[in-house]
Amino acid sequence: MLGMAVKGFQDRIQIAYSKSSSKDALQTYIHCAKTCIEEGLPAILELVGGRPRIPDLPSWCPHLGTQKAHGQSFRTWHRAGISDDVMTNDLFHARTTTTDNNLDIAGFRVDTVSECVESEHPGPFSRVMQQPVTWARKFVTWEAQCLALAQRTRLEVVPVEHVLTLVVTRRRLPNIKEKDLLQAHHDNLLAVKFLAQERDRIRPPQERTELCWDACQENGNLCTNRRYFSTENGRLGVGPLDIKKGDTVCVLYGTRPVYVLRESEGTGEWLLIGGAYVHELMDLTGL
Structure with missing residues (x-):
């Protein structure tokens, strides 16, 4: 993670060295992820789905300590209605704060997951x-x-x-x-x-x-390492294995795939489940 964020890490990442506290090391890891976001690196979000989660990591922060999921990236042509001509970091509007580990990111809702195939x-x-x-x-x-x-x-x-x-x-x-x-x-x-x-x-x-x-x-x-699903508006796609009925399919500005989010009850916050491929949203004409 430090390698991904190395461009500006000296000024932005609070490195906490400790032989006794894994919490300090985890916070350093999160600071690296924040730096990736602040430097306009939305691809880090594509690494979330298909990996085991750690409770102390925010949902948008991938756990890179696990083996890479096969075929993790949806590749450059799978973009949610965004063509190469306008695919710039200017479209990626996301920010973090020093007071918490939440990620604020601009986008809009597209659909809702209605059913998932159980087998893999x-x-x-x-x-x-x-x-x-x-x-x-x-x-x-x-x-x-x-x-x-x-x-x-x-x-x-x-x-x-x-x-x-x-x-x-x-x-x-x-x-x-x-x-x-x-x-x-x-x-x-x-x-x-x-x-x-x-x-x-x-x-x-x-x-x-x-x-x-x-x-x-x-x-x-x-x-x-992905699950086949349908949506309420009659779309079909494949997404993270932990996707479930009621999850929301969203477009996050400046990112490549569409993303699946899940609302946390009573908090007003959302969990990032991972990237998804939905044919009618990712053929560059669906939006």
Whole structure:
């Protein structure tokens, strides 16, 4: 954390060295996080979701003492309606104080979480080689539960928003057509189902091999250590594992993903649960 905040730490961070008090060390850690915020580094908020929490840390401060969650960042193109042309630190309005560890940040509410899928993604595609049949069966179960929630939300057999939520592949193939992406998802799902049933392996047509592989990789990056959810306004997304019904989906100015917040009863304060991907809010036209 000190490395992230090193630019101006000499003037802003109150370093407390103590061999007897872990509280002093924790406060130093929080001061580093505050410096990141004051220097206009909103990316620190992207590191919150998918990590265990420490009660003494404010919810907006990531616990970097744990192993990094796989695919933690939603990458630069997943931005809540903010294009590269206006993505500057001037949009990031956040401040901290010396009297408490709260974070004041500008933004607005977009939606409310209505339902979450209980099961979790079995992990990135690289784990297939370790226990292929077990991985495939878990994936099929998880995807079926996600699809069922999408069908209840969108009232369609296979909502396109469902596929685009699971397969956001713009890394190497930025100009793919929607119909090709839907077909790639179908090819991948069929192959995994064959694997789960221990049947002969099938491969996608040669012309879609690259797209299918890319879609599979992106699905693992996006959905590992995250939970699939729907919103009251009929949107679909993936967010932190501890997301739950009633949480609020927000846009925080100058940040990349949308964020999930939870109101603390009777305090007027909010807990930052973590970043989320919601297709209709993050295709640069949804807002």
